[in-house]
Amino acid sequence: MDQTLKLTDYIKPIEFENIKKFSEGKRTPFLLINLKRVEQRYDELIRNLPFAKIFYAVKSNPSTEIIQLLHEKGSNFDVATIYEIDKLINLGISPERMSFGNTIKKEEDIAHAYKKGIRLFATDSLSDLMKLSRQAPGSKVFFRILCNSSGADWPLSKKFGAHPDMIYHLILDAKALGLVPYGLSFHVGSQQRDIGQWDDAIAQCKYLFHALKEQGVELKMINLGGGFPSTYIQPTKDINTYAKEITRFLKEDFGENLPEIIIEPGRSLVGDSGIIVSEVVMISKKAFSNDFNWVYFDVGKFGGLIETLDECIKYPIFTGTEETVKEFTESVIAGPTCDSMDILYEKFRYKLPENLKEGDKVFILTTGAYTSSYSSVEFNGIPPLKVYVVEDFEKL
Amino acid sequence: MDQTLKLTDYIKPIEFENIKKFSEGKRTPFLLINLKRVEQRYDELIRNLPFAKIFYAVKSNPSTEIIQLLHEKGSNFDVATIYEIDKLINLGISPERMSFGNTIKKEEDIAHAYKKGIRLFATDSLSDLMKLSRQAPGSKVFFRILCNSSGADWPLSKKFGAHPDMIYHLILDAKALGLVPYGLSFHVGSQQRDIGQWDDAIAQCKYLFHALKEQGVELKMINLGGGFPSTYIQPTKDINTYAKEITRFLKEDFGENLPEIIIEPGRSLVGDSGIIVSEVVMISKKAFSNDFNWVYFDVGKFGGLIETLDECIKYPIFTGTEETVKEFTESVIAGPTCDSMDILYEKFRYKLPENLKEGDKVFILTTGAYTSSYSSVEFNGIPPLKVYVVEDFEKL
Numbered sequence: 113m114d115q116t117l118k119l120t121d122y123i124k125p126i127e128f129e130n131i132k133k134f135s136e137g138k139r140t141p142f143l144l145i146n147l148k149r150v151e152q153r154y155d156e157l158i159r160n161l162p163f164a165k166i167f168y169a170v171k172s173n174p175s176t177e178i179i180q181l182l183h184e185k186g187s188n189f190d191v192a193t194i195y196e197i198d199k200l201i202n203l204g205i206s207p208e209r210m211s212f213g214n215t216i217k218k219e220e221d222i223a224h225a226y227k228k229g230i231r232l233f234a235t236d237s238l239s240d241l242m243k244l245s246r247q248a249p250g251s252k253v254f255f256r257i258l259c260n261s262s263g264a265d266w267p268l269s270k271k272f273g274a275h276p277d278m279i280y281h282l283i284l285d286a287k288a289l290g291l292v293p294y295g296l297s298f299h300v301g302s303q304q305r306d307i308g309q310w311d312d313a314i315a316q317c318k319y320l321f322h323a324l325k326e327q328g329v330e331l332k333m334i335n336l337g338g339g340f341p342s343t344y345i346q347p348t349k350d351i352n353t354y355a356k357e358i359t360r361f362l363k364e365d366f367g368e369n370l371p372e373i374i375i376e377p378g379r380s381l382v383g384d385s386g387i388i389v390s391e392v393v394m395i396s397k398k399a400f401s402n403d404f405n406w407v408y409f410d411v412g413k414f415g416g417l418i419e420t421l422d423e424c425i426k427y428p429i430f431t432g433t434e435e436t437v438k439e440f441t442e443s444v445i446a447g448p449t450c451d452s453m454d455i456l457y458e459k460f461r462y463k464l465p466e467n468l469k470e471g472d473k474v475f476i477l478t479t480g481a482y483t484s485s486y487s488s489v490e491f492n493g494i495p496p497l498k499v500y501v502v503e504d505f506e507k508l
Numbered sequence: 509m510d511q512t513l514k515l516t517d518y519i520k521p522i523e524f525e526n527i528k529k530f531s532e533g534k535r536t537p538f539l540l541i542n543l544k545r546v547e548q549r550y551d552e553l554i555r556n557l558p559f560a561k562i563f564y565a566v567k568s569n570p571s572t573e574i575i576q577l578l579h580e581k582g583s584n585f586d587v588a589t590i591y592e593i594d595k596l597i598n599l600g601i602s603p604e605r606m607s608f609g610n611t612i613k614k615e616e617d618i619a620h621a622y623k624k625g626i627r628l629f630a631t632d633s634l635s636d637l638m639k640l641s642r643q644a645p646g647s648k649v650f651f652r653i654l655c656n657s658s659g660a661d662w663p664l665s666k667k668f669g670a671h672p673d674m675i676y677h678l679i680l681d682a683k684a685l686g687l688v689p690y691g692l693s694f695h696v697g698s699q700q701r702d703i704g705q706w707d708d709a710i711a712q713c714k715y716l717f718h719a720l721k722e723q724g725v726e727l728k729m730i731n732l733g734g735g736f737p738s739t740y741i742q743p744t745k746d747i748n749t750y751a752k753e754i755t756r757f758l759k760e761d762f763g764e765n766l767p768e769i770i771i772e773p774g775r776s777l778v779g780d781s782g783i784i785v786s787e788v789v790m791i792s793k794k795a796f797s798n799d800f801n802w803v804y805f806d807v808g809k810f811g812g813l814i815e816t817l818d819e820c821i822k823y824p825i826f827t828g829t830e831e832t833v834k835e836f837t838e839s840v841i842a843g844p845t846c847d848s849m850d851i852l853y854e855k856f857r858y859k860l861p862e863n864l865k866e867g868d869k870v871f872i873l874t875t876g877a878y879t880s881s882y883s884s885v886e887f888n889g890i891p892p893l894k895v896y897v898v899e900d901f902e903k904l
Contacts, residue, residue: 195889493591
């Protein structure tokens with residue numbers, strides 16, 4: 113594997129020139145978000161899955177400007193905590209457009225959400241159902257099926273969901289508890305490359321829809337979760353391909369009479385809208401005999417790039433000189449903190465231009481999702497990653 | 509391996525009672541710091557290594573109250589960034605009591621530190637030396653040797669330091685560049701259990717001291733780094749044992765005429781002063797056949813417990829009912845966020861009281877170091893870990 117795509121496969125030359133100009137004289141690192149790209153990705157999703165209701169996964173990037181843009185576009189929102197609920201309500205978003213998608217909830221937080229008007233909740237356990245029945249009576253509940261997430265770059269563990277057999281019983285319990293068993297959800301894993309994973313999960317849903325109908329419970333919704341990819345160092349299939357296949361799976365199982373379909377995109381909506389501008393702090397060798405460099409950036413694992421853990425997500429990294437430079441040097445890339453764990457890529461050796469020098473800027477692409485909000489509050493005294501949200505990289 | 513120690517091996521019953529009372533009615537999670545314990549650990553270090561100059565590793569816990577206490581006790585400070593330098597200067601700490609211990613530094617940050625009065629710097633590369641010679645002329649510089657950190661619970665990678673052969677040449681370069689080659693440093697790995705690791709490193713220092721003396725460079729200092737342990741779930745040797753052995757190694761190599769000795773304790777000074785009070789958000793099973801529980805706390809990897817990565821650091825976890833409860837259940841422990849990576853312990857199964865229920869408080873001990881400052885700024889909208897610093901758990 114290698115960085116197979118060129119800088120211009122990600123952004124236009126004019127956009128890159130504007131970003132370079134914008135960066136001049138600013139202390140790095142910072143994240144730059146292109147709202148226009150978010151809007152394009154949203155429109156693409158709507159166009160390709162016209163029957164689906166979009167719930168933006170706020171956790172992927174909680175920038176106010178992104179939330180406001182998607183609000184104006186008519187999006188709904190998947191929220192993880194009461195803090196996100198309160199933030200959205202303060203921005204004027206109706207609770208009817210939110211889904212409390214975290215299956216792990218304190219009873220007092222369910223009460224808070226219900227009081228604020230939330231009526232749609234995810235669940236995967238009996239104890240959560242009991243709490244919902246006490247604090248959010250009559251609410252719609254959807255049930256998360258545990259699913260295998262092989263094929264995903266950022267695979268999901270067994271943290272969320274329960275086995276279908278258990279879900280079946282939970283749904284019957286929910287009805288008895290005065291809740292509205294509304295639908296099923298699953299998540300095939302973030303940055304999922306194997307579209308077939310949706311096929312298996314949708315087939316599971318069909319099975320449960322039927323089994324429960326026999327018990328007098330009519331489920332109405334399937335929440336397909338997220339998992340649509342962003343483009344990191346390798347090309348991915350486009351959203352059109354994903355949408356076509358998923359639509360085919362749905363129609364095979366449910367015919368023309370589809371249940372209500374919800375999707376919860378995060379990464380695929382905002383990932384490629386973001387570019388982290390960083391600076392090379394140091395280039396060194398550890399021994400005279402080493403034929404690779406250690407290159408230290410001023411942003412690392414604790415400044416927003418936590419998804420480099422186990423080198424899962426490989427961000428496209430460019431200096432902008434790649435087209436003119438002839439020689440490249442294999443490099444271990446590390447962050448700026450005194451933490452020895454703060455290494456971005458050691459097994460996978462990026463090839464950086466040989467003439468790269470300290471003080472040069474580097475551009476880390478596709479960093480719009482799961483970066484800024486993960487950033488540590490003050491590790492090594494370093495402030496959280498600064499974010500600039502702009503309308504359009506072409507008119508920066 | 510198991511939780512072999514009891515709650516009362518860590519804190520006194522009166523302290524625990526006070527902590528429980530203090531926690532009543534407060535929204536969890538929060539970190540509670542016992543300044544008295546920090547003071548005890550500091551006094552112990554001074555007593556056991558009377559010849560050593562202590563430089564507190566500010567990054568381990570940058571709470572103002574801890575810094576002020578150690579300042580009053582006469583400690584020096586190991587700082588990682590200009591942000592830490594500025595913080596300490598604002599607290600009235602003299603730059604003469606600081607060492608800029610990060611080998612990864614921007615040239616403008618070296619200039620900033622020098623302007624503020626810092627005259628002691630760590631280094632491990634030629635390019636950093638060049639920057640130091642330009643921006644911090646005449647400063648004392650110490651050189652970090654790359655060392656093997658096997659035996660450490662939180663091992664160091666090769667991120668810091670260079671091979672001794674390279675260090676030898678860097679020291680000669682430093683002199684030529686008008687800097688003062690002052691000493692050597694190493695770090696055997698954090699939470700290092702194998703005291704013999706110091707022996708190897710000190711022997712390396714002796715070798716370099718001699719070799720450089722032949723070139724007319726008289727090194728004056730050895731920085732032993734940190735690495736002294738805190739007590740997590742397993743008992744550790746006490747500081748007295750570490751100190752005795754290290755003193756023996758030093759005397760074997762340097763005789764009675766020891767060089768200036770610096771140590772940079774972080775974890776061993778503040779680790780066991782901290783207790784995170786958390787709440788059980790949910791207890792569930794994923795399938796009817798599972799004989800273990802999933803237990804979700806309201807604090808996780810992104811709320812300060814990042815050192816649970818790869819289950820490296822195993823914090824002592826107590827509910828306070830362990831002495832009276834008869835049955836315990838194997839549990840996977842996870843955090844509250846929607847991130848599937850946010851699992852604390854899955855391979856290592858803690859045994860939690862069978863009657864543990866949602867809403868119960870849990871006490872995560874030895875969490876004074878490398879927790880609060882790592883906490884994410886707003887992942888899932890969750891605010892950073894709240895910290896209360898108190899004088900004395902016995903008089904809470």
